[in-house]
């Protein structure tokens with residue numbers, strides 16, 4: 001029997017080079033995911049796969065279900081039905097102990113950084129090592145500083161989160177997310193709220209991390225420019241359903257007005273038809 005994906009040595013970026021996405025192993029496979037908040041159906045039969053070394057960007061208007069999907073992928077929410085295979089294991093059906101093993105192979109850069117305000121930068125970046133390893137402090141410091149160098153934060157060990165710029169916080173969040181050399185990196189709005197130059201630098205950083213390590217990256221973003229620059233494929237969500245999962249040129253050429261509205265940043269209200277508006281007022285469009 002083949003060794004499970006979670007324990008096998010992952011392929012390097014060089015080994016993946018030249019292998020088309022479709023022929024690579026999936027590190028995440030979501031099938032027919034349905035989830036509710038109370039009686040309200042939020043994710044409607046979502047299916048998607050993320051391949052080795054792929055950057056998949058999840059896009060969609062406000063309230064389309066991006067955060068809900070991300071929280072399911074991170075094992076923070078349990079779906080009503082459907083499966084989420086992460087590195088070969090269905091995380092909706094495994095024990096907490098098994099999930100902890102998978103979780104060690106996932107890095108998460110949370111929106112806003114999620115840095116602890118009472119800890120300096122170095123300690124913040126070392127946190128996953130404290131949580132998941134028995135390494136001594138000196139080794140942890142060395143590992144954290146190596147990642148700080150990767151994200152151009154060398155020498156800022158003792159700065160407190162309140163002293164960091166928006167771009168530095170995003171880079172610190174990335175450093176913490178990669179400190180355990182994850183197989184899959186999740187980034188929630190990695191460049192939101194940054195000026196265009198700083199945002200572009202974060203995009204470049206994500207691309208160079210993937211190129212150096214061959215890890216897979218899942219990015220949730222509102223930023224079109226960023227999505228077009230970094231995505232191998234974009235998954236467009238609309239009202240909890242996947243409209244398409246396709247390459248950037250394919251998404252741009254997709255004639256679906258909901259996709260074109262999203263790309264052209266037209267608000268939903270501008271394109272809402274009267275009947276849909278009525279259904280919304282009566283609550284009928286909520287299921």
Ligand SMILES: Nc1ncnc2c1ncn2[C@@H]1O[C@H](COP(=O)(O)OP(=O)(O)OP(=O)(O)O)[C@@H](O)[C@H]1O
Pocket residue numbers: 037042060061062063064065066067068069
């Ligand atoms: N804890 C909750 N309880 C009830 N409903 C919720 C909860 N969290 C989100 N929702 C609803 O679920 C839907 C999807 O929300 P979600 O936050 O996943 O969307 P999103 O695409 O991430 O939006 P945004 O871009 O604004 O962050 C929305 O209609 C939202 O109001």
